[in-house]
Amino acid sequence: MLRPWKLEFQINDTCDKAVYLQIADAIIADIQSGRLKSGTALPGSRMLAQELQVNRNTIVEALNVLLNEEWLVSRERKGTFVAEQLPAMAKSRATPSRHQPEPEALPKYRIHFDDGHPDSKIAPIAELARAYRQIFNRKGKWQLMGYANPLGDMGFRKAIAEMVNHQRGMQVSEQQVCITRGSQMAMYLTAQCLLEKDCYVMAESPGYQPAWNTFRHAGAKVLPIRVDEEGLRLDDIQAHTASGKAIKALYTTPHHQYPTTVTLSLQRRLELIKLSNKHGFTIIEDDYDNEFHFGYRPVLPLSSYRELKRYVYIGTMSKVVAPALRIGFLVSNIPGLLDKVNELRKIIDVQEMP
Numbered sequence: 641m642l643r644p645w646k647l648e649f650q651i652n653d654t655c656d657k658a659v660y661l662q663i664a665d666a667i668i669a670d671i672q673s674g675r676l677k678s679g680t681a682l683p684g685s686r687m688l689a690q691e692l693q694v695n696r697n698t699i700v701e702a703l704n705v706l707l708n709e710e711w712l713v714s715r716e717r718k719g720t721f722v723a724e725q726l727p728a729m730a731k732s733r734a735t736p737s738r739h740q741p742e743p744e745a746l747p748k749y750r751i752h753f754d755d756g757h758p759d760s761k762i763a764p765i766a767e768l769a770r771a772y773r774q775i776f777n778r779k780g781k782w783q784l785m786g787y788a789n790p791l792g793d794m795g796f797r798k799a800i801a802e803m804v805n806h807q808r809g810m811q812v813s814e815q816q817v818c819i820t821r822g823s824q825m826a827m828y829l830t831a832q833c834l835l836e837k838d839c840y841v842m843a844e845s846p847g848y849q850p851a852w853n854t855f856r857h858a859g860a861k862v863l864p865i866r867v868d869e870e871g872l873r874l875d876d877i878q879a880h881t882a883s884g885k886a887i888k889a890l891y892t893t894p895h896h897q898y899p900t901t902v903t904l905s906l907q908r909r910l911e912l913i914k915l916s917n918k919h920g921f922t923i924i925e926d927d928y929d930n931e932f933h934f935g936y937r938p939v940l941p942l943s944s945y946r947e948l949k950r951y952v953y954i955g956t957m958s959k960v961v962a963p964a965l966r967i968g969f970l971v972s973n974i975p976g977l978l979d980k981v982n983e984l985r986k987i988i989d990v991q992e993m994p
């Protein structure tokens with residue numbers, strides 16, 4: 641009879657690599673060498689922890705890395721197995737994909753250019769599952785299963801208001817917040833409630849076409865605004881406002897302009913707020929990647945400036961958690977806008993609460 645697989649490996653306390661990564665790499669090495677074959681069941685985490693004399697959580701972390709990278713598969717009530725289809729990966733791996741590769745490892749990786757899509761393999765699926773389970777294990781869970789407020793759960797709206805107030809310098813109440821299915825729905829609701837046929841919306845160009853589509857769908861015409869190394873160009877805005885057209889709004893991504901990633905300079909931010917107040921156009925601020933600021937302090941949204949009279953601020957969980965969640969939000973200081981959004985949401989989505 642074949643001897644069961646045993647991880648023959650010594651943890652290196654002096655090496656920089658975290659212990660769970662050392663364990664994950666040792667298991668990969670066994671898979672690659674053929675010692676551990678496709679379809680083989682792995683020993684339980686408790687047993688592995690005992691064999692290697694480490695905490696069981698360390699093993700769980702290592703196994704999670706391997707599950708995420710698709711070296712292993714988990715079968716409900718059966719256990720964890722070596723995948724039948726192994727991932728096509730470089731023979732040696734410095735760190736798992738959720739960590740920055742070490743500089744010398746970079747040439748080994750292909751760089752993947754896309755629209756800034758988050759890596760779904762590292763979405764916090766376990767945390768989400770735990771949170772859902774906790775909610776559905778509550779005593780009054782049936783109460784969650786009926787129709788609800790068209791603007792979203794009040795507790796969640798409150799949490800979003802607190803988050804944008806504490807972390808993004810805003811000063812809003814939960815009454816000003818609407819939870820949406822992603823920022824796309826927030827843009828659609830805004831377009832339908834704010835714009836009218838044949839009005840104009842200025843938008844950064846190049847810019848985010850799904851937003852332009854919502855404006856056009858509402859009957860508005862899009863006026864492109866060029867972008868340079870300081871962000872959107874104010875001379876273009878001035879030219880449009882001087883033209884006498886009925887300009888209702890400006891759509892902008894000031895934190896990281898989409899797709900150039902330029903951050904709108906402070907001087908232009910202040911000037912833009914003045915222009916919006918002077919000409920009465922609403923700033924529709926799409927802050928889709930507010931959480932991404934590496935090595936410098938986050939730039940506060942335009943909508944956090946007290947003097948800005950008309951804004952719709954849009955955020956999303958798509959980048960920081962996962963696009964499939966379809967959770968976003970809009971916040972506005974425009975009187976009556978949330979009432980209109982509430983009415984529209986009832987038509988396209990939820991019924992009124994009984």
Ligand SMILES: Cc1ncc(COP(=O)(O)O)c(C=O)c1O
Nearest residue numbers: 822823824848898928956958968
């Ligand atoms: C500019 C911009 N806004 C918003 C989003 C997010 O859209 P959603 O929240 O509908 O997933 C993206 C995603 O790619 C984006 O690039």
